[in-house]
Structures are given as C-alpha cells and as structure tokens.
Amino acid sequence: MSALLELEGVEVRFGAVKALDGVTFSVQPGTIHSVIGPNGAGKSTLLNVLSGVYRTKAGRVEFEGKDITRMRADRITRLGVGRAFQNIALSGDQTVQENLMLGRHALMKSGFVANGLRLPSAVREERVHLERVHEIADFLDLEPFLESPVGELSYGGQKRVEIARALAMEPKLLLLDEPVAGMNANEKRYVSSLLKVVLESLDVTILLVEHDMEMVMSISDQITVLDFGRSIADGVPKDIQEDPAVIGAYLGTPATKETP
Ligand SMILES: Nc1ncnc2c1ncn2[C@@H]1O[C@H](COP(=O)(O)OP(=O)(O)OP(=O)(O)O)[C@@H](O)[C@H]1O
Ligand SMILES: [Mg+2]
Structure with missing residues (x-):
C-alpha cells in the first residue's frame, strides 16, 4: 500500500x-x-x-x-488537502450554507462575471454545488441550520460547520x-x-x-x-x-x- x-x-x-x-x-x-x-x-x-x-x-x-x-x-x-482551523475562522454573519459554498469556490468553473450575470451555465453549476453542500451538511447533522447565520449556532455547531466547510472542498x-x-x-x-x-x-x-x-x-x-x-x-x-x-x-x- x-x-x-x-x-x-x-x-x-x-x-x-x-x-x-x-x-x-x-x-x-x-x-x-x-x-x-x-x-x-x-x-x-x-x-x-x-x-x-x-x-x-x-x-x-x-x-x-x-x-x-x-x-x-x-x-x-x-x-x-482540506483544512479546518484550530480557532474558528468562519464568517459569523453569513449562513451555514454560504460558508459551505465559500468552501467550494476553488472547485467552481464559472468565473465572477458569469456568476454575476446569472448566465444559465453558472446557475446550473451553482445548483449542483448547492446539492453537494446539502449532502455534506447532512453528514454533519447541519441540514436544519443551513439558513441560520453561523454566529447563532452553538460552539459545537460552529466547530461542525468548520469541518463541513473543509469537506466542501472535496478533500x-x-x-x-x-x-x-x-x-x-x-x-x-x-x-x-x-x-x-x-x-x-x-x-x-x-x-x-x-x-x-x-x-x-x-x-x-x-x-x-x-x-x-x-x-x-x-x-x-x-x-x-x-x-x-x-x-x-x-x-x-x-x-x-x-x-x-
Ligand atoms: N508564527 C510563529 N512565530 C514564532 N513562533 C512560532 C510561530 N508558530 C509557532 N511558533 C512556536 O513554534 C512552536 C510550536 O508551536 P505550535 O503552535 O506548532 O505548537 P502546537 O503543538 O500546535 O501547540 P498547541 O498544542 O498549544 O496548539 C512553539 O514553540 C511556538 O511558540
Ligand atoms: Mg496547535
């Protein structure tokens, strides 16, 4: 091996x-x-x-x-190689879903302009990424909190979001x-x-x-x-x-x- x-x-x-x-x-x-x-x-x-x-x-x-x-x-x-940090490094005002989508940015093909113009290809791509974010949230029991700002979750919940965000990079x-x-x-x-x-x-x-x-x-x-x-x-x-x-x-x- x-x-x-x-x-x-x-x-x-x-x-x-x-x-x-x-x-x-x-x-x-x-x-x-x-x-x-x-x-x-x-x-x-x-x-x-x-x-x-x-x-x-x-x-x-x-x-x-x-x-x-x-x-x-x-x-x-x-x-x-994905990483979660020792000290929580999340954006507290943004929702759990937004934080996990941030984790996927490195994987996205559509550029900033295509996304901004809401081109069909970019919309399709975003939908696929969102589905995967839901799956990953499900593995970490975060599905019910996807729409909540991270700052409103318990400490333990926020640590789970940090792990989920690292997993969102598909490491x-x-x-x-x-x-x-x-x-x-x-x-x-x-x-x-x-x-x-x-x-x-x-x-x-x-x-x-x-x-x-x-x-x-x-x-x-x-x-x-x-x-x-x-x-x-x-x-x-x-x-x-x-x-x-x-x-x-x-x-x-x-x-x-x-x-x-
Ligand atoms: N950026 C830095 N500048 C100067 N010294 C540093 C820096 N980062 C770490 N060190 C020093 O390097 C050594 C190892 O630190 P490190 O943070 O890797 O330890 P650790 O095993 O993670 O400790 P802990 O269990 O407390 O988190 C320590 O002596 C620390 O003070
Ligand atoms: Mg350390």
Missing part, C-alpha cells in the same frame, strides 16, 4: 525555536492518523506546512506521490486541528462518531491533531507523537499508550523503562 502523504525530514524554525525538527512519517489512505504532543510540540506548525502556509527549510512532503514541498497553499487545496485528506477543543464529553463522542462516518462514507483520510486522549485513542488507526518538534513515537494506540518516551513527554520527565 502506498502512502497518501509522506513527510521526510521536515524542518521549520522560528528564530532560535525549532518548531519542527526532522519530522518523518507517512499517512496511509483510508485511516484516521492522529498527531499528538504537549503544547508547543509543533502540531499546528505541521498542519501549516502540509497546507502550504509555512515552508519547510529542509526535507520533503509528498501527497499522492507528488512533491508538494514548495507548492502554494491554493494549489495544495486543489490537489485535495482526499482532511486536516483537523483540535476539532473537539472546548466541547463537553457528549459532544466529543458525537464528533468522534461523525468523523468515522466521514471516513467511511466520504472516502476521506483524516489527519487529526487533538489533545483529548480518550478520543484519540478510540478513533485513531495510527498515532505520531511530537515533542519539541521531534517525532518521538509512531504506532497504533495501544503501543503509544505504553511507550515510555511518550509518557515521559507528557509528564515532562525523561523516559524511564518502567511501565505501569
């Missing part, structure tokens, strides 16, 4: 801080692959590299065998940065189940950055652990839970050989 995403020796520095330091791992298609690690470990920086916001100083990133290391963010999006790989941060236990379980539906029904591979260990351990196929910009472990949830280096990183102490 060839990997959907491969990182090799990825490095990002901010002044003296090595936010990423030789990060190497790969993501298999059809999996939920989580990246975990203490605060400041480099997780968000990693997603920024993958989506083309930051450039790696060294190393290489391949998506579907294509070198995307120095590709611009919009091209990476068009290749099929093959969905990057999620702390999708359940600030949610209660019930909402977390609910979002976990929605992510599994997304994985299975929409054929999307998920790269998940998340602090909630219960969620990470229950839904991940594979986990990569970062600490101070370095990848210190890579494996299935059970192995990660028992890895002394991982336990040490979270406790802020050097790894010991003891296991609980």
Whole structure:
C-alpha cells in the first residue's frame, strides 16, 4: 500500500525555536492518523506546512506521490488537502450554507462575471454545488441550520460547520486541528462518531491533531507523537499508550523503562 502523504525530514524554525525538527512519517489512505504532543510540540506548525502556509527549510512532503514541498497553499487545496482551523475562522454573519459554498469556490468553473450575470451555465453549476453542500451538511447533522447565520449556532455547531466547510472542498485528506477543543464529553463522542462516518462514507483520510486522549485513542488507526518538534513515537494506540518516551513527554520527565 502506498502512502497518501509522506513527510521526510521536515524542518521549520522560528528564530532560535525549532518548531519542527526532522519530522518523518507517512499517512496511509483510508485511516484516521492522529498527531499528538504537549503544547508547543509543533502540531499546528505541521498542519501549516502540509497546507502550504509555512515552508519547510529542509526535507520533503509528498501527497499522492507528488512533491508538494514548495507548492502554494491554493494549489495544495486543489490537489485535495482540506483544512479546518484550530480557532474558528468562519464568517459569523453569513449562513451555514454560504460558508459551505465559500468552501467550494476553488472547485467552481464559472468565473465572477458569469456568476454575476446569472448566465444559465453558472446557475446550473451553482445548483449542483448547492446539492453537494446539502449532502455534506447532512453528514454533519447541519441540514436544519443551513439558513441560520453561523454566529447563532452553538460552539459545537460552529466547530461542525468548520469541518463541513473543509469537506466542501472535496478533500482526499482532511486536516483537523483540535476539532473537539472546548466541547463537553457528549459532544466529543458525537464528533468522534461523525468523523468515522466521514471516513467511511466520504472516502476521506483524516489527519487529526487533538489533545483529548480518550478520543484519540478510540478513533485513531495510527498515532505520531511530537515533542519539541521531534517525532518521538509512531504506532497504533495501544503501543503509544505504553511507550515510555511518550509518557515521559507528557509528564515532562525523561523516559524511564518502567511501565505501569
Ligand atoms: N508564527 C510563529 N512565530 C514564532 N513562533 C512560532 C510561530 N508558530 C509557532 N511558533 C512556536 O513554534 C512552536 C510550536 O508551536 P505550535 O503552535 O506548532 O505548537 P502546537 O503543538 O500546535 O501547540 P498547541 O498544542 O498549544 O496548539 C512553539 O514553540 C511556538 O511558540
Ligand atoms: Mg496547535
């Protein structure tokens, strides 16, 4: 099986801080692959590299065998890497539907002028996109809120819109940065189940950055652990839970050989 995403020796520095330091791992298609690690470990920086916001100083990133290391963010999006942000970046005054349609702009053929003139081709195209937006909203239980301004939804609802907007770009790989941060236990379980539906029904591979260990351990196929910009472990949830280096990183102490 060839990997959907491969990182090799990825490095990002901010002044003296090595936010990423030789990060190497790969993501298999059809999996939920989580990246975990203490605060400041480099997780968000990693997603920024993958989506083309930051450039790696060294190393290489391949998506579907294509070198995307120095590709611009919009091209990476068009290749099929969609992203939801750690802090909600939606237009609160606009409706859920409008926000999801914004997510589809990169896919639309009709230009600004054709749309503005309401040419038949543009109207037809918009209808097809609207149908798809309804389908995606349905997967995330957002259909009843399509006409509501995003700002009127609950916090959990808004986080779901953020995921839906990333999915509206029809990504093959969905990057999620702390999708359940600030949610209660019930909402977390609910979002976990929605992510599994997304994985299975929409054929999307998920790269998940998340602090909630219960969620990470229950839904991940594979986990990569970062600490101070370095990848210190890579494996299935059970192995990660028992890895002394991982336990040490979270406790802020050097790894010991003891296991609980
Ligand atoms: N734009 C930036 N300018 C300067 N330093 C930065 C920038 N972005 C991140 N850093 C630094 O890089 C390191 C990694 O940060 P990053 O945000 O990737 O961590 P993280 O793992 O996402 O943390 P958290 O779990 O708190 O979200 C930190 O030391 C951070 O202060
Ligand atoms: Mg972060």
